[in-house]
Amino acid sequence: MRVSFTVNGRRQEADNVWEGESLLFALRERMGLPGSKNACEQGECGSCTVLMDGVPVCSCLVAAGQAEGRDIVTVEGLADRAARRSGRDAPGTSLQDARGWRPDDPGLSPVQRAFVDAGAVQCGFCTPGLLVAADDLLEREPRPSDADIREALSGNLCRCTGYEKILDAVRLAAARTREREGER
Amino acid sequence: MTATGAPADAIRTSLASRTAGGIGESTLRPDGVLKVTGEFAYSSDLWHEDMIWGHTLRSPLAHAAIRSIDISRALAVPGVHAVLTHEDLPTAVTTYGLEIQDTPVLATRKVRHHGEPVALVAADHPETARRAAERIRVDYEELPVVTGEESALAPGAPLVHEDRTDHRSGRVPHPNIVHRQPVLKGDAAAAARRAEVIVRGEYTFGMQDQAFLGPESGLAIPAEDGGVDLHVATQWLHSDLGQIAPVLGLPENKVRMTLAGVGGAFGGREDLSMQIHACLLALRTGRPVKMVYNRFESFFGHVHRHPAKLTYEHGATRDGRLTHVRCRIVLDGGAYASSSPAVVGNAASLAVGPYAVDDVDIEALALYTNNPPCGAMRGFGAVQACFAYEAQMDKVAARLGLDPVEFRRINAMEQGTLMPTGQRVDSPAPVAELLRLVKARPLPPERGWENGDGTADVRALPGGLSNTTHGEGVVRGVGYAVGIKNVGFSEGFDDYSTARVRLQTAGGVPVATVYTAMAEVGQGGVTVHAQIVRTELGVERVTVQPADTGIGSAGGTSASRQTYVTGGAIRHACETVRAQVLERGRGLFGRDRPEWAEAGLRLADGRVLTERGETLAELAEVLGDEPAEAEVEWRHRPTEPLDRLTGRGNGHVQYSFAAHRAVVEVDTELGLVKVVELACAQDVGKALNPLSVIGQIQGGTTQGLGIAVMEEILVDPVTARVRNPSFTDYLIPTILDTPTIPVDMLELADDHAPYGLRGVGEAPTLSSTPAVLAAIRAATGLELNRTPVRPEHLTGT
Numbered sequence A: 001m002r003v004s005f006t007v008n009g010r011r012q013e014a015d016n017v018w019e020g021e022s023l024l025f026a027l028r029e030r031m032g033l034p035g036s037k038n039a040c041e042q043g044e045c046g047s048c049t050v051l052m053d054g055v056p057v058c059s060c061l062v063a064a065g066q067a068e069g070r071d072i073v074t075v076e077g078l079a080d081r082a083a084r085r086s087g088r089d090a091p092g093t094s095l096q097d098a099r100g101w102r103p104d105d106p107g108l109s110p111v112q113r114a115f116v117d118a119g120a121v122q123c124g125f126c127t128p129g130l131l132v133a134a135d136d137l138l139e140r141e142p143r144p145s146d147a148d149i150r151e152a153l154s155g156n157l158c159r160c161t162g163y164e165k166i167l168d169a170v171r172l173a174a175a176r177t178r179e180r181e182g183e184r
Numbered sequence B: 001m002t003a004t005g006a007p008a009d010a011i012r013t014s015l016a017s018r019t020a021g022g023i024g025e026s027t028l029r030p031d032g033v034l035k036v037t038g039e040f041a042y043s044s045d046l047w048h049e050d051m052i053w054g055h056t057l058r059s060p061l062a063h064a065a066i067r068s069i070d071i072s073r074a075l076a077v078p079g080v081h082a083v084l085t086h087e088d089l090p091t092a093v094t095t096y097g098l099e100i101q102d103t104p105v106l107a108t109r110k111v112r113h114h115g116e117p118v119a120l121v122a123a124d125h126p127e128t129a130r131r132a133a134e135r136i137r138v139d140y141e142e143l144p145v146v147t148g149e150e151s152a153l154a155p156g157a158p159l160v161h162e163d164r165t166d167h168r169s170g171r172v173p174h175p176n177i178v179h180r181q182p183v184l185k186g187d188a189a190a191a192a193r194r195a196e197v198i199v200r201g202e203y204t205f206g207m208q209d210q211a212f213l214g215p216e217s218g219l220a221i222p223a224e225d226g227g228v229d230l231h232v233a234t235q236w237l238h239s240d241l242g243q244i245a246p247v248l249g250l251p252e253n254k255v256r257m258t259l260a261g262v263g264g265a266f267g268g269r270e271d272l273s274m275q276i277h278a279c280l281l282a283l284r285t286g287r288p289v290k291m292v293y294n295r296f297e298s299f300f301g302h303v304h305r306h307p308a309k310l311t312y313e314h315g316a317t318r319d320g321r322l323t324h325v326r327c328r329i330v331l332d333g334g335a336y337a338s339s340s341p342a343v344v345g346n347a348a349s350l351a352v353g354p355y356a357v358d359d360v361d362i363e364a365l366a367l368y369t370n371n372p373p374c375g376a377m378r379g380f381g382a383v384q385a386c387f388a389y390e391a392q393m394d395k396v397a398a399r400l401g402l403d404p405v406e407f408r409r410i411n412a413m414e415q416g417t418l419m420p421t422g423q424r425v426d427s428p429a430p431v432a433e434l435l436r437l438v439k440a441r442p443l444p445p446e447r448g449w450e451n452g453d454g455t456a457d458v459r460a461l462p463g464g465l466s467n468t469t470h471g472e473g474v475v476r477g478v479g480y481a482v483g484i485k486n487v488g489f490s491e492g493f494d495d496y497s498t499a500r501v502r503l504q505t506a507g508g509v510p511v512a513t514v515y516t517a518m519a520e521v522g523q524g525g526v527t528v529h530a531q532i533v534r535t536e537l538g539v540e541r542v543t544v545q546p547a548d549t550g551i552g553s554a555g556g557t558s559a560s561r562q563t564y565v566t567g568g569a570i571r572h573a574c575e576t577v578r579a580q581v582l583e584r585g586r587g588l589f590g591r592d593r594p595e596w597a598e599a600g601l602r603l604a605d606g607r608v609l610t611e612r613g614e615t616l617a618e619l620a621e622v623l624g625d626e627p628a629e630a631e632v633e634w635r636h637r638p639t640e641p642l643d644r645l646t647g648r649g650n651g652h653v654q655y656s657f658a659a660h661r662a663v664v665e666v667d668t669e670l671g672l673v674k675v676v677e678l679a680c681a682q683d684v685g686k687a688l689n690p691l692s693v694i695g696q697i698q699g700g701t702t703q704g705l706g707i708a709v710m711e712e713i714l715v716d717p718v719t720a721r722v723r724n725p726s727f728t729d730y731l732i733p734t735i736l737d738t739p740t741i742p743v744d745m746l747e748l749a750d751d752h753a754p755y756g757l758r759g760v761g762e763a764p765t766l767s768s769t770p771a772v773l774a775a776i777r778a779a780t781g782l783e784l785n786r787t788p789v790r791p792e793h794l795t796g797t
Helices: A023-030 A075-085 A095-100 A110-118 A127-140 A146-152 A164-183 B032-037 B126-134 B149-153 B188-194 B237-248 B275-285 B295-301 B340-349 B382-400 B404-411 B431-440 B525-537 B562-589 B619-623 B690-709 B763-780 B791-795
Strands: A003-007 A010-014 A049-052 A055-058 A071-073 B002-004 B052-058 B064-070 B080-084 B117-123 B137-142 B177-185 B197-205 B217-222 B228-232 B255-259 B289-292 B308-316 B322-332 B359-367 B474-487 B496-506 B509-515 B541-544 B602-604 B607-609 B615-618 B628-635 B654-667 B672-683 B743-746
Touching (some): A023 A049, A075 B032, A127 A146, A127 B032, B052 B126, B177 B340, B197 B382, B217 B275, B228 B237, B237 B255, B322 B382, B340 B359, B340 B382, B404 B474, B496 B619, B509 B619, B562 B607, B562 B619, B654 B690
Parallel strands (some): B322 B359, B672 B743
Antiparallel strands (some): B217 B289, B496 B509, B654 B672
16 A cells, blocks of 8 residues: 655655554655664554654554554654744744854754763663653653653663663753743 | 783873863763664664565474474465575584584474574565465474473483583583583581571572663675675674674675664673574575564574572671571573573672682582573673572671671672682772762652652652552662672683774874774763773874774673773774874974983873973874874783682682662552662772763663562473563563662772773672662561562562
């Protein structure tokens, strides 16, 4: 069958999709977007988390056909999404961007930058799913408590870090975002 | 060139350059940005034009003779390109293994464990390959299984390997014993007569899975020269290569391996998984072949941590001094040897823990059974022992009426203590200080779940969001443990690494490139290797090249050894490069400035400096257009094999130590445990990257927590089939299960090691488990002689 849906703001199509194929497989193997990860393919680890019409889902548990006509955001689209959310999607460079520009920042969202800075990435296989889940949390709750962070990320397994640096990263992203919003 | 790590090599840290991003700084991972944008290419992300998919058919039985295999129905499936069985193996070499080559590439006459590979399929879609594999008919004749010491050593027991000829087979008391290692010191029987208190215990340690998140996967591409290019996630490229090439019938230079992105390892990638299979399919079909296990298959695709039965006897005098320790550790190695012999060596030599005991009688052995094969996992034999000896230490302290930390302090080893093997611990061993540090921390507040308005935040309670208690039936306990782990490969193994470093100018700026075959598995080797180059060569710009087999071996990313050994190789390569630079500088400028002849010249901030810090030249002027380059093979000081009968010998190169304090809350009615805090103190020698070191300690601690309260591969005792190969049924800690993990880091230099560093990855995995168990015992008063603890062990139901 043919499926078509929007991924990170772009229309994507795939042909000859087998009916049993997951959205995860379609993204990774047919659309050239391997950022969403295949750690369990059982809906238990959260590494394949994407936003479907703005709601976090395990893309391994969604059939590719179920995504027909939907709007999908993957880790590859997080930076753009963050930019749009902060109203920076207008043409040209805003004053804020000009002031905040750093030569070493290759267009990362606050939560992506914070994961690197806080040491929340080791092997990194859980990272894409955690970033999508954390980004969703911070959109809903800009001032999460530690218990809120733990609850929101409880569907995402990490085997390397012991989660402490992941908590640090989410706190850091929240603080930086608030600081930035406050400047406006 | 070759260098060895003599004590004189110990760095003068004061000489560390001022160059930004050198050792001691928490620089960020060079691969971090690619990992957060989703661009980092893991082994399962690879793609090639014309690529097809490989799939493995595995045995549904734990022990069976194979009467016949019929692949005709699978071959008839449209889209299938090849179906291979043992009959298709190209050479007489049909087995592999890390030490003993006992593992069939594809099962031949029989299968010896549930999930053993039997046949391979390549097809144009992974689902086609799966469905074709289901159409392969294997006629099995089921055989009786051996599943533990009793059945394995019973008279007339079935032999897992009927015709053993390996080098250990003549030295073991029974063919179902892979390896046995006694360690004897003093006279334990005589010392036992002096003991005023004797405590005996029997302990059971469950089978743990590494549960790395990136599944076994890779891409094999057939090459025009008849060879193959293999991109794969592994812990040791050259160890894989040495096992793959003979099976393929290719010289090693025609099997070109490149490290793909590795999604965690923890020991589970020391053994081969899909490497040979993908190469066989690629060479047969002439097409690139990708193989990716799903989680179900991953549980069968790698070895696990050995489950163990441990029997201990500790004796002590009334004043709290240990008189002796006797113990017997029986590890279940499963169907194939993997690294069982080395795990036995560790369990035996570290069986007493970080304590000074004069009279010791230890026996450790690993069995062959029809259970899943077991091998390397973080902590490697020391974990099982630590769980048992720390439980014993608490029991003896209780019998003596002593505080458990005080009892440990009295018996703690220190620098100069003799190990049971007779080896002198010749670098700091701050066992008592680590315990003091965790004990001195303030305890987390009681009843932390109370919101203050009479309600409870269930997220902070046992059972969590299941909303099982609001504090009723919840009791707190505090427990302590400390452990000892060796660093690096032991028992006389030639443990070395190879590094090439190049220094040149690019755009007028000095830049360095470092090239090794080290497997970056997430630990951050690429981060610290660049830091070492910055410190040694005084340049800010460093490129760490991808790891492949185009250079000599780096040894494995295991045994907490890469910073030490490959880091040591890089440092020595840098020293050679530095000597070349200074030589060149003396030739160019020495006539004008006599300081060039001084000793102690160094490179920092892109310049050549005197020891006093005066600038002699810009590095770029000295280098010109001519790179300086060196390749070095470096080894740590040699170790010795352990004596076969007494276990005596300087078997280990370095020891590392960590201690934990666990605070738990237990819902005694439902048997649910919440770990509230798990504080760790560890001596790291020198933290080359403190952020990464703390990440290692917290990650290792959490894996120890997992084996304490949730993680266990359940093997059916009758059929030896695995019952829970999924993340639905094999639980690893989530962010809700994991407490805060405060860390105290000591930096007491080991003068034998580069920069004084100590391998850090494994020690925190040891003491975490027994500390949690001790805390649960303190909360409940139960004996709890097995791990993991499950609800029924706490409620008695």
